[in-house]
Amino acid sequence: MTASSMLAALADVGRDPARGGYSRPVFAPAELELREWFVAEARRLGLDVETDRNGLIWAWWDAPGRPRTNAVATGSHLDSVPGGGAFDGPLGVVSALAAVEQLQAIGHTSDRPIVVVVFPEEEGSRYGVPCLGSGLLTGTISADRALSLKDEYGDTLAELLDRNGIDPARVGPDPDAVRRIGAFVELHVEQGRGLVDLAEPVAVGRSIIGHGRWKLRFEGHGNHAGTTLMSDRNDPMIPAAQTVLAAETAARAVPGARATVGKLVPVPGGSNVIASTVDVWLDVRHPDESTLAPLVAEISAQADRLAIAAGCRTQVSCESYSPAVHFDPDLIRRCREILPTAALLDTGAGHDAGVLAPYTPSAMLFVRNPSGVSHSPEEYAEDDDVDAGAHALTEVLAKLSATA
Numbered sequence: 001m002t003a004s005s006m007l008a009a010l011a012d013v014g015r016d017p018a019r020g021g022y023s024r025p026v027f028a029p030a031e032l033e034l035r036e037w038f039v040a041e042a043r044r045l046g047l048d049v050e051t052d053r054n055g056l057i058w059a060w061w062d063a064p065g066r067p068r069t070n071a072v073a074t075g076s077h078l079d080s081v082p083g084g085g086a087f088d089g090p091l092g093v094v095s096a097l098a099a100v101e102q103l104q105a106i107g108h109t110s111d112r113p114i115v116v117v118v119f120p121e122e123e124g125s126r127y128g129v130p131c132l133g134s135g136l137l138t139g140t141i142s143a144d145r146a147l148s149l150k151d152e153y154g155d156t157l158a159e160l161l162d163r164n165g166i167d168p169a170r171v172g173p174d175p176d177a178v179r180r181i182g183a184f185v186e187l188h189v190e191q192g193r194g195l196v197d198l199a200e201p202v203a204v205g206r207s208i209i210g211h212g213r214w215k216l217r218f219e220g221h222g223n224h225a226g227t228t229l230m231s232d233r234n235d236p237m238i239p240a241a242q243t244v245l246a247a248e249t250a251a252r253a254v255p256g257a258r259a260t261v262g263k264l265v266p267v268p269g270g271s272n273v274i275a276s277t278v279d280v281w282l283d284v285r286h287p288d289e290s291t292l293a294p295l296v297a298e299i300s301a302q303a304d305r306l307a308i309a310a311g312c313r314t315q316v317s318c319e320s321y322s323p324a325v326h327f328d329p330d331l332i333r334r335c336r337e338i339l340p341t342a343a344l345l346d347t348g349a350g351h352d353a354g355v356l357a358p359y360t361p362s363a364m365l366f367v368r369n370p371s372g373v374s375h376s377p378e379e380y381a382e383d384d385d386v387d388a389g390a391h392a393l394t395e396v397l398a399k400l401s402a403t404a
C-alpha cells in the first residue's frame with residue numbers, strides 16, 4: 001500500500017466533531033485503535049512486533065536469529081494534540097511501513113536490521129510532558145516522575161499503563177533497547193512554512209530549536225461575582241490575563257523567540273465566580289538557549305509583579321525543557337547525498353528524534369505542508385507529497401541499511 005492510501009484508511013479514527021480535526025490522546029480509544037492497526041499492518045508485512053516495557057512498539061524486519069544491533073530505525077507517533085491534524089505523527093508511521101513494503105517488493109537485502117518504532121505520548125497532550133515514550137526509553141525523564149504524572153481526570157500514568165497491560169514497575173531507561181539502534185530517521189509533516197515556497201516536497205532536518213513548557217499558577221481568593229466589590233477582590237484571572245499579554249510583548253522584543261499561552265484553566269471555573277486559582281501554561285522557544293532562559297525569567301518576574309499588584313501569589317514550575325538539538329552531521333550528509341535536491345530545515349517543533357539524538361545518530365525528513373499550519377485541522381499534505389516523502393524515506397533506508 002502507498003503511504004497516502006494508508007493515511008486515507010485512518011481518516012475516520014479519532015475525529016473530533018467539537019474541535020475539528022483529530023483528538024487522539026495516548027492510550028485513549030482512538031490511539032489504541034491506531035496502535036492495533038499498526039501491529040496488524042506490520043504483521044501483514046511479516047515484521048516481528050514487540051511492545052517494550054515503556055509502551056513503545058517495535059516492528060523488526062530482519063533475518064531470524066541475526067543479532068538486533070546497528071539497526072536502521074524509523075517511525076514516529078500516533079497520538080495527537082486536541083483537535084490536531086491528520087499528518088502530525090501518523091505520516092511518519094505510514095511512510096515507514098510503506099517504505100518497508102517497497103523495499104520488500106524490490107527484493108532489498110541487508111545485513112542490517114530495519115525497525116519501525118511507534119512512540120507513545122509524543123505530544124504530551126495527556127500528561128503535559130512531550131516525548132514521554134522516548135524520554136523514558138533514554139532516561140531523559142525519570143520513571144518516578146513520569147509514573148506520578150496525572151491526566152485531567154486524575155489518572156496517573158502508572159494507572160493508565162497498568163490498565164493497558166504495561167507493568168509500571170518495569171518502566172524506565174532501557175539502554176539495551178537504545179543500543180540496538182545504529183541510526184534513527186524520523187519522517188514528519190513540516191509544521192511551518194519552511195517548504196511552502198520551495199519547489200521540493202521533502203527537506204532534511206538540521207536542528208530543533210530549544211523549547212520548554214512552564215506552568216504559572218496564580219492564587220487569589222475565590223468569591224461571588226455579584227457581591228464582591230471591585231475594590232475587595234483578589235482575582236487571579238487579572239494577573240493571569242496580563243501575563244498572557246506580557247509574554248507576547250516580551251517575545252516580540254526578542255528576534256527569533258516564540259512565546260505562547262495555549263491553555264489557561266481557572267478553578268473552579270464558574271461563569272459567576274471569581275476564580276481562586278488560574279493555571280497558565282507558557283510555551284517558550286528560541287534557537288539560542290542563552291536567550292531563552294532570560295526570556296522565561298523576564299516573563300516569570302512580570303507574572304510575580306502583576307500578581308502582587310492584584311493581591312495574588314504565583315508559583316512557577318518547569319514542566320519540560322528541551323535544549324536545542326543539532327542532528328548528526330554525518331547522517332545529515334548521507335541523507336543529502338541520497339536526496340540531493342532536498343532542502344535543509346531547522347524546526348521549531350519538538351520530536352522524538354530530538355530526544356534520541358544525544359544517544360544515537362539521528363536525523364529527520366520533512367514533508368511539505370502547503371497550509372504552513374500544524375496542531376490544527378488545517379494541517380495538510382498533498383497525496384503526491386506524502387508518497388514522495390515515503391519514497392525519499394525508502395531511498396534513505398535502502399542506502400543506510402546497505403552499509404554497516
Ligand SMILES: [Zn+2]
Pocket residue numbers: 077088089122188
Ligand atoms: Zn509530531
